[in-house]
Amino acid sequence: MPAPTEFLTYIDAKADIFIKRLADAVAIPSISGDAKHRNDVFAMADWLNAQLRQLGVDTQLVDLGRHKMDGEDLPLPPAILGRIGSDSSKKTVLIYGHFDVQPANKSDGWDTDPFTLVVDEKTGRLIGRGSSDDKGPILGWLNVLQYHHESKLPLPVNLVFCFEGMEESGSEGLDDLVRRESKKGGCFEGVDCVCISDNYWLNTRTPALTYGLRGLSYYKVTISGPARDLHSGVFGRTVHEPMTDLISLLSTLVSPQGDILIKGVDDMVPRADEEEKAIYAGLDYSIADVEESAGASIALSADKVSVLMGRMREPSLSIHGIEGAFSGAGAKTVIPAKVSGKFSIRLVPPQTPEAIDPLVIDHLEKAFAKLGSKNKLSVENLHGGKPWVADHRHWNFEAAKKATKAVYKQDPDLTREGGSIPVTLTFAESLGVNVLLLPMGRGDDGAHSTNEKLDRSNFIEGSKLLGTYLYELADIAKN
Amino acid sequence: MPAPTEFLTYIDAKADIFIKRLADAVAIPSISGDAKHRNDVFAMADWLNAQLRQLGVDTQLVDLGRHKMDGEDLPLPPAILGRIGSDSSKKTVLIYGHFDVQPANKSDGWDTDPFTLVVDEKTGRLIGRGSSDDKGPILGWLNVLQYHHESKLPLPVNLVFCFEGMEESGSEGLDDLVRRESKKGGCFEGVDCVCISDNYWLNTRTPALTYGLRGLSYYKVTISGPARDLHSGVFGRTVHEPMTDLISLLSTLVSPQGDILIKGVDDMVPRADEEEKAIYAGLDYSIADVEESAGASIALSADKVSVLMGRMREPSLSIHGIEGAFSGAGAKTVIPAKVSGKFSIRLVPPQTPEAIDPLVIDHLEKAFAKLGSKNKLSVENLHGGKPWVADHRHWNFEAAKKATKAVYKQDPDLTREGGSIPVTLTFAESLGVNVLLLPMGRGDDGAHSTNEKLDRSNFIEGSKLLGTYLYELADIAKN
Ligand SMILES: [Zn+2]
Ligand SMILES: [Zn+2]
Ligand SMILES: [Zn+2]
Ligand SMILES: [Zn+2]
Known part of the structure; x- marks a missing residue:
């Protein structure tokens, strides 16, 4: 059961409206690391909560208490927990994302106001703070929900949402929440797998699925x-x-x-065996890519597998x-x-x-x-x-591979990231289920940098990918 | 010809007046490294110039031009050149000192206002910025001049003064001035030796003469x-x-x-020979002194000679x-x-x-x-x-040794300092004469630190020492 053609057509047709919604989200400067913007993180939670409710998701804002930051005692922004669907014959997928962003000032070197989404028609870039990290991916899920809401079609799986507003500031309060909700009777009970869309392709060309973090x-x-x-x-x-x-x-x-x-x-x-080395050899990422990204010819080796393994494993x-x-x-x-x-x-x-x-x-x-x-x-x-590595042969990954092939007509790169996304491990350990990192953006999005962008095609095809992934999951569940 | 007894008695009798004059000097916050205080450095030059003239010294203020500091274009404080006596049968001694001081704020940790000289009757300390570095020594010379002026006695030597107001900020402009005035026809022509009083004893007990700088x-x-x-x-x-x-x-x-x-x-x-090692062995300075000064038992060796040579040679x-x-x-x-x-x-x-x-x-x-x-x-x-080492057997040093013995009843430590006083080398090289560093203060004066002090006895006995040194110089010159 691939995604219905109507879904794909719908996403294309609504592209401009979706971009307008992304602009609305980017316009709220929800910088969690700056006390002056704490109100904006709350405003962003309210905005997202209203969007989810409007699209039929049953939500609650969870108070995470207070914390000290730069000597100030501040209220933590709430987490948003949501659920749509509770059909016990369907898989239940937990979706994670964060609605807070990194700081950004025009004076840091941005070419445009960071909190005004700029659609660059020439390059197809949607430029603004949070466009790629992580408002774009969250809005990808809203796009999927909107199709099913408007066409009154049930989703192929049950969805549970966990959106937080403190990711860029250490995910304060989230670990406790996840552990609590993962217990019997918690909101996450019955979750079969997790999908996190908060990282990037290796390059600008090839979609990726990520199964490890250092x-x-x-x-x-x-x-x-x-x-x-x-x-x-x-x-x-x-x-x-x-x-x-x-x-x-x-x-x-x-x-x-x-x-x-x-x-x-x-x-x-343990040393990598030949099978594992083959994964790195097959990645669409070269030493030239590494060096371009570092801005200098300083790779530790001339051997691609060795350089990529140095970063990933x-x-x-x-x-x-x-x-x-x-x-x-x-x-x-x-x-x-x-x-x-x-x-x-x-x-x-x-x-x-x-x-x-x-x-x-x-x-x-x-x-x-x-x-x-x-x-x-x-x-x-x-x-x-701790580091995290998932089984990339798991049906959760298989569904994502099929979805990638369907939307992008390419096999995804199977990657491990050199950095950490601590919540990944929390989900994996608390729930004991497979966690998939399914990136929407490209390697050059500049998530924590100036002129952060999400390519229009990544936003639109990425929304298709998220929806298609759910259909592929449901398909696999049947077999 | 030792110093006249009347001189020694005079210094003791006038002690309180001399301390009052030191308080006047300390009250002018002549911080050369702070643009906001540049006017105070000028004021200090005027104050010192007036004092010198009043005591019969023929002076001139030499404009050293302008410089850039912290992005500001500022006038350099003038150097004061002075002369008293031009008897060709006498030795001519060049005296150097600086009338600028290090920055100081109460909030840095001072117990009292840094620019109000506090006379601590219990400890005998004269506490204030510049008390030891280098207003105390300069005022020591004024005390010597005052005795001769009031008693209408000629000085035993001709004196040439070179006082600057930028020492704590790199002695900007001074090197050129010294080189220029050292030439034929310059103010420093005919100078036989130099005395600089701008460093410290090794400890709190034993006077020192310094013959080397790294x-x-x-x-x-x-x-x-x-x-x-x-x-x-x-x-x-x-x-x-x-x-x-x-x-x-x-x-x-x-x-x-x-x-x-x-x-x-x-x-x-070159390695030190036994004679040189004997100098270090004889110094009134122990590993315990080094470690007390560092605040921890971290000397590189348990051998005193090796530790002192490490610092000095x-x-x-x-x-x-x-x-x-x-x-x-x-x-x-x-x-x-x-x-x-x-x-x-x-x-x-x-x-x-x-x-x-x-x-x-x-x-x-x-x-x-x-x-x-x-x-x-x-x-x-x-x-x-460059480093600097003088011949400590030179008559300039011999005079200072005799003067020390006469005033303090002790032989001085013959020291080399680990740090640099660049103007020393400029004088030595430009004039080609022996330079003596004749410290007035103790090793614990805290010259660049909080609660800078000069002990009352160092100020008073030190003034006697400076005068006696001149008499011993004259005596040696005769023989
Ligand atoms: Zn992120
Ligand atoms: Zn981020
Ligand atoms: Zn000094
Ligand atoms: Zn100094």
Whole structure:
């Protein structure tokens, strides 16, 4: 049972109206990370809630309490929980999305006002903050609902919605909600699979399905010695300098080729077999794409499979910076008294922060002991999250593959992402069902950057894809 | 010919009046590094000029032109050149001092208003910005002048004064002035030796004469790669990360024990012979003093001579910080696109920035080549200055030793300082005469810190010392 032709025609016919609705959504500057815009996140929740109700979804706004941000005590924006359909003969799909956005100011370098959706007729781009992350995908679902509402056709599956307004600020309050609603009697009871549309294709050409995300373990390693900053003229070559020690420690973590030098970390990950390597070889993504995206010819290898596996299925260690040392322009001759190196390790299964922590701490303590310094070492794990990998042979993925083939006439790239979307793991673990990441936008959408855009064709074909996916799911469920 | 007893008695008798004059000087917030206070530096020049004239010194204010500071075009405060006495049978001594001060705000942590001199009767401290650096010493000279002026006694030597108002801001304009006035026909023609009172005893107990200063060579090593900052999730283990490369380079510069690992740098300095080591062994300064001053037990060695030589007669390398990397609190997962490490090398003879530069650049280039990175390296020398060492057996020093013994009943510590006072070298090179650093204040005066102070006894005995030094100079000249 592919999607009805009428559905596809309807989406095309209504394209301009859908874009107008996207413009309405973008016009609400629902920046969760800026206290001044907290009211706008609430307004956005109300707007979306009204849209869902109008299209026949039974919704509730769930109060998530209050939180502190930048010293201010603020009410958290509500989550929207919704349901349409409760036919026990149908699959039940949980749909996640977020209606908050990243900050954006014209002065950041935007060519146009970030909160006025600009339709660039020449390039087909819909430009505005949230167009791709994540208002476009949420509105894709509204488009699907609208067809069924207007044509009075039942949806092929039952849908449960979970939309939040704090994703760009750590999804505060969401984990608890998901765990609570996943229990017996909760709103998510009976959910068969999850679909999250909040990431991107690898490139600008080929649709993708994403079945893995790396986890993270973020460390702060602090060396302290003198009671205060010292003058390098007076104390140079007299005392153990914390920066010398810290730089030495940081230099033992990762090779310039990206190999993690902390004993046991790389070894924890099973090598890829030929079948897995074939997935990477087959991806429509080249070293040239990686280097174009980085803006320089700096790929770690000339071998595509190795570069893509480095991003998608290997752990990585990045040194982000140093807190407490001189960081300005110019030339200051200080010996900083206390310096903290910040580095993080991206994790892949079976790594977890809990398994990695002792290796990191042991490594740093041993390396520090070797220095023979009289300064003091401390190591903190600032935060972390487990990696996630789903079974991409699951019927949830099979439905998405069929839908992609039907809408785009191409097989999707099967990707794993290097970054993290923590809620993915929360859904997977709380519900114990397969989670699919089904991106709508392209790799160059610039989600957290200036001039964020969603291509018109990705919005329209993407809406078709979401609807078609539901029909394919229902089809598979029957067999 | 020791100083007349009347001189010593006079200084004691006038102590309160002298302290009142120091309070007047401290009350003028002559902060050269703050454009808002530029008028106060001018006011301070006028105040000091009037004092000198009143005491019989023939002075001129020399316009040093304009400069740019923090984007503002400002007039430089004038230098004060002065002369008293031109008896060709006497030695001519050039006296240097600076009448500008470091910034100070009550909110920085001062216990009292920094520009109101507080006389703490219990501790004998004269607390206020500039009390020790460098208004106290300048006023010491005024005290000496006042005795001779009031008692109508000729000074035992001719004095030439060079007082500036930009020392705390790079002595802008001074080098040119000194070179110009040192030429035939200039104000400094015929100068036999120089005395600078703008540094400190090693400790709080023993007067010191300083015969050496380290030079400096400050480097910025930059690694650039990506066109913009990258997300470590998306790019970790995919591209060469500038921070990884930079940390690796910085780790090759200096050992945790302070040895400079750049080939040829340490080797350039001749080892100390037993006679020189004896100077350090004899200094009234212990490892406990070093560690108390640093606020922690972090001395590089348990051997006093080695620790003191590390500060005074060995080069040192300190890593100050990194520009361009994440330096705030918290956990940011960025891969910075371009990062610059800042480090400096304190130089001792025969090292010069010119001799060190090629070694540093060669070292960094070779170390970078070994990394096999596709990022780009660049190395800059941000600024530098040569070291200075004077002959401490010269009659200029002998006079100061005798004066110290006469006033303090102790032999002075013969010290070399780890830091730089660039004007010292300018005088030494332009005039080709011996330069003596004759400190008035103690090691704990906190010159650039909060609650700067000068001990009452250092101000009063120090004034006696300056006068006695002149008499001892005259005495030596006769023999
Ligand atoms: Zn998002
Ligand atoms: Zn986002
Ligand atoms: Zn000074
Ligand atoms: Zn100073």
